[in-house]
Amino acid sequence: MVTKMTLPQNKSALLVSSAILLRQAGYDLKAIEVLQDAIHDDPGFAPAYVLLGALYQATSSDAQAEIFFRKALEIEPDNTEALQGLGLFLISQNRYSEALPYLEKHLQKNPTDSLSLDGLLEAFHHLPGREEKIQVTLKTAWEQSKNTEFGIRYGRYLLDQGDPQEARNVLTAVVEISTTARTLSELALTCLLTNDCIYATHLLQKAVEIDPQFDRAWRGLAQCYNEARNFDKGLEAAERAIAINPNHYRNWQAKSDVLLSLGQFDQALLASQKGIEIIHSKAEGKAEAEPVLAVLYLQRFAAFIRLGHLENAVAEMTLARQEIPNDHRFYQYPVEILSTTNQANQALEILDSVSNPDLMERLAALKFKVLHQLGRSQEALNFIRPYLEKKSEERLNVLADIGADFYQHGLSEPAIAVYRQLVDLKPNDGRFSSNLGYFLIEKGETTQAEELLIQVADHPKVGLFGEIAHCDLAYLYNITGAYEKSRKASAAVLESKYRKEEAMLRVSFWVNGKMQPDPISIPGRLMTLEDAARACGAAAAMAATQITRAQSIVEDLRKDSANKSLVGMIAGCVEAAKGDLSAAIETWNQVLNAVNNTPDESALRAWMVLSK
Structure with a gap:
């Protein structure tokens, strides 16, 4: 461990020098005898104790090693070799907290010493709550020494901590001190991670010029x-x-x-x-x-x-x-593929093979999803409950995304099952209740849907979701014939500060004397709340034979909406309601050339047939 010391030329120093030569030749026991002579000759000669400590440690006489390291520090409290020797000895004994003061003191005196730095970092890694000390130690070692190796280590640590920009700053300074193929490559990595591929390429081209x-x-x-x-x-x-x-x-x-x-x-x-x-x-x-x-x-x-x-x-x-065995990706990726190819049972087998509790916690939401996909909703709820005891808000939102994903892919049954559970778990959450109400409308469960949506719309603290609920209510009232209620719900949205926000919504159409549901019932249309409210308002106005009002709404849509296809569909409905069927068909034909989804195309063709 300690092989080089600066010694005064006295008898004890000569004996220590001889002991070092014997140690290098592999004669440890003989070296110990020589050092004992040195101590006998000069009991206050600290270097002899340091080397004895190192030799006893090398020969696995740990108790003796500690005694001699400590004796050296009694004689010379600032002896750098003794500080490092005792500190590294304590690290080897897993006595990390005891080692810290010795290694910290040694590194202060020798800021470029990598052995003490390594020892300190090992201690911090093993002691709880010392993460900040690791960064501070590396930063201090780099700033005090300007040693390129320390700079690289500090930069890499910053990358591991998710701070590529600060790592780039550090490694830029390293390159200014020493421009080598290696330092340029280290800096290039930080450039890649800060989305600067062009400069990373420049650095690496320079690196291969220096060292092909x-x-x-x-x-x-x-x-x-x-x-x-x-x-x-x-x-x-x-x-x-x-x-x-x-x-x-x-x-x-x-x-x-x-x-x-x-x-x-x-x-x-x-x-x-x-x-x-x-x-x-x-x-x-x-x-x-x-x-x-x-x-x-x-x-x-x-x-x-x-x-x-x-x-x-x-x-x-x-x-x-x-x-x-504990890499979550090796479970998650095949499970996701299997569950999207109707092999959910095989996906569940993979998840059931997880034995690591931390890994299972990470995959818990995925297992919840697979169980729901298999129709085992109660089992899914029983499984996920313990994981909701901590980080409950975050995890409930993950489950909500799972339910929304089901619905997005046309799987309404598991989507509804997930959201029923979410509403039971958190009844006053505007997102959960409004989404469940939205799903239930399409299933024809309009009574429960209305109850949920009114609850959200009337809640003073749900913000955007209250206005989404008003949009859904406007649609629900249209398809159930409650046109005045639909008008009021639409009007509430148009007075809201959220009217320009987007959400997945549905709109109804008044065609040939009947209210038609949205052709895109699942998952619906991504549109502004304002567009949805005006579309439902126009349909309600036509149903109530308020054609002038419907025309006014269409003009507002033409002026403000970016959804020209939707505007054309509604405009054609107004022309048909006025009795101008040829104008309606002409308008719908124009829309037909622009729509990019099959349900709207099929609906338009059906409307034109009915209008002839």
């Missing part, structure tokens, strides 16, 4: 070119990295990334497999390679999916889970 054999810069260039969609250059750069070092798994990862972008999925599978094989062949360092191993498996999963080989993709994730 620096494979890390070449694979960085491969990533830059890939993100810039210059795939041919990206592949060329990845090949250069592999030519320099064919045994570095990251180089194969870089090649696989570009091949995926090129759509060469079979070749991407070969490249990613080569990277995996290199990692498997490593005798040590596998923990360091694990993040890349995970990416390589995910590359293979993506390639199989793009090739349409779902079974192979799922099998690849099974292999990945065997090697890295």
Whole structure:
């Protein structure tokens, strides 16, 4: 541990020098004898105690080692070798809190010493609540020493903490001190992470000019070119990295990334497999390679999916889970694919295989979703309840997104089941109640839908959702014949500060003397609340034979709405209500050429047939 000291030339110093030579030659016990002589000759000579402490530690005589390190500090409290020796000894004994004062004092005196820095960081990693101390220590070490290695370590730590901009600032200063292929590559990574691909490319081109054999810069260039969609250059750069070092798994990862972008999925599978094989062949360092191993498996999963080989993709994730059992992606990705291909039972089997409680907590919402997809709604609720005891607001919103996603994909039954549970869990949440009411309208459960929507619309603290509820009520009242109520609900929206906000809504149409529901019933139309309110208001006015009012609403829509197709559909309805069927058909025909969805197209064609 301690191999070099500056010593005065006296007898004890000569004996210590002899002991160092014996230690270097492998004669530890003989070195200890010589040091004992030195202490006998001069009991106050601290360097002899320091070296004895190191030798006893090397020979696993830990109790003796600690005694001699501490004795050295009794003699010379500021002896730097003794401070470091005792501090690192205590680290080796997992006595982290005891080690801190010695290593901190040593690093203050020797700000460029990497051994003490490493010891301090190890201690902080093992002590709870010391995350800020890690950053402060690295920052102080860098600022006091301006040592490029410390700067790189500090920059990397900032990246790990999700602060790429500050990491870029630090590494820019590092490059100003030492411009090498390595420092340029470190800075380039921060540029990539701050969305500055152009400057990252410039830095890496400069790096390969300085050192054409620096494979890390070449694979960085491969990533830059890939993100810039210059795939041919990206592949060329990845090949250069592999030519320099064919045994570095990251180089194969870089090649696989570009091949995926090129759509060469079979070749991407070969490249990613080569990277995996290199990692498997490593005798040590596998923990360091694990993040890349995970990416390589995910590359293979993506390639199989793009090739349409779902079974192979799922099998690849099974292999990945065997090697890295606690990576949530190896569960989440196959489950999501299986659940969208009507294989929810197989998806549930994967989730049921999770044994790590922390991992299960992360995947809990996904399991809730799969259980609902299988129609096991009560089981889903019983499963998720314990996870709602903490972060309840955040997690309820995740469940709400799941229900909305079901509805977006036309799965109304599980969507309604999810939102019924959400309303029971949090009855006064405007989003939950208004969405459930919206879903129930389409199912024909208008009485319960009305109760829910009125509750939201009348609530003073739900903001936007209160006006969304008014829009939904306007639609509901139109399709149930309560036209005056629809008019009032629409008027409330048009007086609201939220009228320009967008939401998924429905509108009704008055066609040939009947109120027609929205052709796009599931999931509805993304539109402004103002457009929805005016559309329903126009339909209600026509139903009440208030044609002049309906015409006025259409003019407002023409002036303010960006949804020209919707405006045309309503305008045609007004022409038909006036009795000008040819004008109505002409207007609808114009809309027909512009609509980009099948339900509206089918509705328009049906309206024109009825109007002839």
